[in-house]
Amino acid sequence: MLLDRYSPDYNKTMVPTGTRTRALNISSYNYLGFAQGNGPCADAVETSIERYGVSAGGSRLECGTLDLHQQAEALVSRFLGVEDALISSMGFATNSNIIPGLVSKGCLVISDELNHASIRYGVRLSGANVRMFKHNDMTALEELLREVISQGQPKTHRPWKKILLIVEGLFSMEGTLANLPVIMELKKKYKFYLFVDEAHSIGAMGPNGRGVTDYFGIDPRSVDILMGTFTKSFGAAGGYIAGSKAVIDRLRLQGHSFTYAESMTPPVLTQVIASMASIMGITMPTEKPHSSSSLALLRSSSSDVASAMSEADIIPGTAPASALPSWMPLAQPMIDGSDGRLRLSRLAFNSRYLNRGLRKLGFITYGSDDSPVVPLLLFNPGKMAVFSRMMRTRQTPIVIVVVAYPATPLVTSRVRFCLSAAHTKEDIDMVLRACDEIGDYLDLKQGPGERWPVEEVISRAVEIVRAPEMAC
Numbered sequence: 121m122l123l124d125r126y127s128p129d130y131n132k133t134m135v136p137t138g139t140r141t142r143a144l145n146i147s148s149y150n151y152l153g154f155a156q157g158n159g160p161c162a163d164a165v166e167t168s169i170e171r172y173g174v175s176a177g178g179s180r181l182e183c184g185t186l187d188l189h190q191q192a193e194a195l196v197s198r199f200l201g202v203e204d205a206l207i208s209s210m211g212f213a214t215n216s217n218i219i220p221g222l223v224s225k226g227c228l229v230i231s232d233e234l235n236h237a238s239i240r241y242g243v244r245l246s247g248a249n250v251r252m253f254k255h256n257d258m259t260a261l262e263e264l265l266r267e268v269i270s271q272g273q274p275k276t277h278r279p280w281k282k283i284l285l286i287v288e289g290l291f292s293m294e295g296t297l298a299n300l301p302v303i304m305e306l307k308k309k310y311k312f313y314l315f316v317d318e319a320h321s322i323g324a325m326g327p328n329g330r331g332v333t334d335y336f337g338i339d340p341r342s343v344d345i346l347m348g349t350f351t352k353s354f355g356a357a358g359g360y361i362a363g364s365k366a367v368i369d370r371l372r373l374q375g376h377s378f379t380y381a382e383s384m385t386p387p388v389l390t391q392v393i394a395s396m397a398s399i400m401g402i403t404m405p406t407e408k409p410h411s412s413s414s415l416a417l418l419r420s421s422s423s424d425v426a427s428a429m430s431e432a433d434i435i436p437g438t439a440p441a442s443a444l445p446s447w448m449p450l451a452q453p454m455i456d457g458s459d460g461r462l463r464l465s466r467l468a469f470n471s472r473y474l475n476r477g478l479r480k481l482g483f484i485t486y487g488s489d490d491s492p493v494v495p496l497l498l499f500n501p502g503k504m505a506v507f508s509r510m511m512r513t514r515q516t517p518i519v520i521v522v523v524a525y526p527a528t529p530l531v532t533s534r535v536r537f538c539l540s541a542a543h544t545k546e547d548i549d550m551v552l553r554a555c556d557e558i559g560d561y562l563d564l565k566q567g568p569g570e571r572w573p574v575e576e577v578i579s580r581a582v583e584i585v586r587a588p589e590m591a592c
Contacts, residue, residue: 146518148538151541168387168448192384202341206372209377211351215317216245219246224281226280235287239286243286269310289325290488295486313344316345325491346363353395398459467541479569495536504535510554
């Protein structure tokens with residue numbers, strides 16, 4: 121919903137008109153559509169407010185830890201398939217406060233040149249040395265690894281205390297995925313530690329929504345640190361760090377967020393738990409307690425658990441009802457996982473349809489076909505305001521985000537579409553028609569290959585999505 125306004129002085133000031141206009145939002149991070157005002161998640165949040173109020177009232181290491189925090193951390197670790205997890209009340213601070221607890225002076229951080237500002241800030245606070253490599257260039261990364269390992273620390277040439285490679289699972293300005301299979305091979309060869317920022321990929325990528333490890337079929341336990349946020353796919357706020365129990369226990373003491381930051385609020389925790397359980401599905405207890413293998417394992421002694429494979433070792437796994445708050449209302453689509461599966465399939469369809477459809481129209485886009493972030497290249501910064509205004513002033517306004525320097529190189533100004541499971545095919549059709557019309561007007565169709573009429577793209581949407589690879 122847009123709040124209408126006008127400017128009497130060439131946009132120096134804005135005057136609200138008091139009216140509103142309904143618009144199509146194609147720029148939100150609401151990837152799975154959980155940021156909604158009704159439904160099972162919203163009902164659970166409402167119940168939590170009645171039970172807990174709106175604040176935890178302190179930092180995690182003082183008086184701000186609730187049972188909800190422990191339940192959420194246990195559920196996150198189970199969802200990811202790792203030993204343990206900790207949660208933070210702010211996504212940006214998850215990186216900036218935790219990275220100084222991982223590396224310090226005498227350590228080396230190797231960072232992709234397009235990593236997020238929160239990663240750069242965290243590295244700066246840590247005091248560690250940093251070297252960057254060309255975006256997603258695995259040859260450049262291996263050459264850099266050979267150099268830094270052979271040369272050691274500056275001046276003294278002593279071995280590095282620790283080498284930490286930091287990459288993003290899905291790069292939010294490019295729509296590209298980290299080349300995780302090759303990175304894992306390099307990790308085995310050069311023995312560095314790996315930190316993967318899944319802020320945009322967790323929940324949105326992979327057949328089960330478990331992020332880039334799920335997308336590439338890689339064991340999540342082989343990644344030393346998995347970071348992600350709840351602000352995108354889960355419709356909440358904050359972030360998490362996940363990995364081995366030894367590392368997470370250390371970060372609870374060394375990470376600044378546990379000591380100094382306000383802990384995550386109960387309504388936000390409930391939204392995280394409810395949305396994550398919707399994706400996983402829920403294992404309900406049966407009448408006979410020990411007839412369920414999952415409950416039997418949960419109630420068995422530690423020696424029994426050590427000798428048997430727990431359900432948490434099976435990826436993907438469901439969330440046991442005992443791991444959720446007992447007061448949380450559970451709808452049937454949450455229990456059987458159908459709600460989560462439907463959202464994941466809708467997002468996957470929308471992502472491929474828009475990305476491939478734009479290329480068939482003649483536009484140049486960046487990134488993976490499966491990315492919910494679709495950058496459409498405008499190149500000329502002068503076209504950004506015109507494109508945005510033409511989209512916003514259509515009969516049904518379309519709200520977009522245009523991005524330019526310094527967030528991107530000066531000559532690669534772009535529109536960044538962010539897709540959601542809440543979008544219908546008709547919504548994507550509307551975006552394609554608008555882009556086709558405005559693209560002709562602004563001469564934006566510079567892509568190679570055969571061009572299709574927009575109505576043909578729309579009528580052959582399923583064929584476009586199901587094609588294994590689209591030729592440009």
